Amino acid sequence: MKIVYSLLGFFSLLLNFDVQSQCSADIVAPSMAISNCTGPQIGATQTGPGPYQYVWSSPTITFSSTTVGDPFVSSTIQGWQTITLILVDNNNCTSVVTDSIEFIAPDSTFNLTYCALPDSICTFNTPLSNLGWTYTDTSGVSISLPSTDCAQIVGPGVYTFSGIYQSNCTVIHTYNVTEDCGGCSATIIAPEVAISNCNGPQINTTATGPGPYQYTWSSPTLTFSSATVADPTISSTTNGWHYFSVLIVDSVNCTSFVEDSIEFFALDATFNQTYCTFPDSICTIGIPVSNLGWTYTDTLGVATNLDSTDCIQIVGPGVYEFFGIYESNCTVIHTYNVTQDCAGICSVTIDIPTIAISNCTGPQINAIATGPSPYQYSWSSPTITFSSTTIADPTISSTTEGWQYITVLVVDSTNCTSIVTDSIEFYPLDTTFVQTYCSLPDTICALETPLTNLGWMYTDTLGVTITLASTDCIEIVGPGVYEFSGIYESNCTVTHTYNITQDCGTGCSGEIDAPNAAISNCTGPLVIGTSTGPGPHQYSWSSPTLTFSSTTIADPLVSSTTQGWQYISVAIIDSNNCTSFVTDSIEFFAPVDTIYQTYCTLPDSVCAFDAPIQQFLGWTYTDLSGNTTTLPLTSCVDIVGPGNYVFTGVYESNCTVIHTYVLEEDCGGVGIEEDVFDEFEPLIFPNPATSEINVRLPSTKCDRWEIIDLFGKTCLSGTSDQSQFKIGLHDIATGTYFVRIWNDGSMSNSVIIKK
Incomplete structure (x- = not known):
């Protein structure tokens, strides 16, 4: 994954100008390295005359020196970690080159399969002194193998x-x-939740091959x-989600490998729950316990005993404590802080800019609430740091883009509780943007961030620079x-480069074929770039956060x-040297995640994310009483009532996806009912x-x-007699919106973000 260009030669290529590149550079580095170690040493090659000035940089890599030609990293x-080099030769010609190295942990574990022998296993292509291999078979017998980069597989183990x-x-x-x-399979039988620091639960497995079986369970x-x-x-x-796996070998030596997960809760866990109107109930988390009963303490401190049932009726706001014995050896005391919250009685919005700069302190954001003060605040984000999580107007920062x-x-x-989610896009301090224009006059603008403007520099295609x-x-x-x-927020210098080319869109155009959703920490999905110009084509893919x-x-x-919306771009040059540049986005979700949804009336359905799932392993439904049933093997299943709907599938043949959909009945009138229709699904881009x-x-x-908008108000509407059309967003504010499209009695419902 290497991008090389000079500030003269690269843009001459894109613009079809006949300007000879005067200098170029390249990074000499291995493709792989070991984390938490010193090394490897990298270098640079260049075509211009010396002596040279070097400036190395990376958001995640440390250099022994950033100004020498061959630093240790x-x-x-x-x-995958990215390295950038700015090299200036003796003629003041500047080259910029980017490369990447994949860092592997010193004590990594990998899972491999084979079918027939001979076959081999090899080390990574890193600068290693080989100390040798050891092989431990499935009976526990160990032998030494030759000290070579590749060892012959002699059997499973x-x-x-x-x-x-x-x-x-x-x-x-x-x-x-x-x-x-591919001749055998296995499944794991295990509960969804358990209690930490206790002995249990007992789990089990089933296999399809002939017995007897050999079992090898493992978990980190x-x-x-x-x-x-x-x-x-x-x-x-x-506490938290824990992964475990079992390897099963049947009597004909067919091997099955299956993984599963259980969420462990503390013996004395505390949960927060809301209700609006009566009747409503609160339930245990669905673990094998002997129920010792509930106590309820109201907001005045008066305590009463309630029934010894798995679910009890809520009698008002306050603290509900559940007592039970787990697996015959552990006392469980779970506390439920229950508050009353009816949509429309109170609300909150976040006053936040649409964009910011990463690795800087700022910007300051603000929560605006409508209920009576004083307020208690609790800010949270999986990727953002807060100056304080309990004040109305914290300063935020992020180290990722x-x-x-x-x-x-x-x-x-x-005690009325409001919760709201918003988003902000972070850009790096020294990012590069690609932009086109057709005819003059036209303009280019800095990002809409709190900046002290230090000025612009323009370098034309001949290398002449003006202020x-x-x-x-x-x-x-x-x-x-x-x-x-x-200067951003008075503490960070921002240098943003805009590569401007002239393009009136008459010669060629490009398109990215990519799914709307994907799973993080997995390999995949496949994306495809196409161009209307004649082939063969040259492709240059890029993204600030994705690996190709x-x-x-x-x-x-x-x-x-990482999770969230990730941007992807490709520049495609056809055989006529016509360049197409197109950008799209994919929303990545965690392999194990919990999603909260509501419904009002039945029939209704809940669907797995529109990610390229290779194999549907099934749905389970757990009602509010803890009873679990199996649902059909389809991408969407009918909602049968409130509770937890757990979808399990295999993503891109290598990752197990476990998504829990927590569904509640809510007809409060202020939300947007998310109807899902299978008749058609539109492609909407770019998004955001x-x-x-x-x-x-x-x-x-x-x-x-x-x-x-999120309050159910129709902001824009229209019709189209075409299957492809555009919708202008100039008249709506930044934020999250629903796009509803009707056709022949069917309706689709999509979510977009206006930046």
């Missing part, structure tokens, strides 16, 4: 490679190798009563590089280690969008469309 985190990296780090990589020719965080029986008892000392989500919970003086006005927007004077500098299997092919695999969205229907025209 290191990283404390794993995954554990292969451990040892080596010295850069002379200072011991690497121990474990490869769990199983035989798998769970303890097993035995790792070699079909039905071990497990336990954990920590892209769309970040913020949630605030506000409790007013009447432009210190205004937020400047006139475009021609194709080239426009560099904006400013290759940046120069038409259909790379992408992956992300600034000025307009493109709508593409599968095969039908649009009878009517509406843009609806």
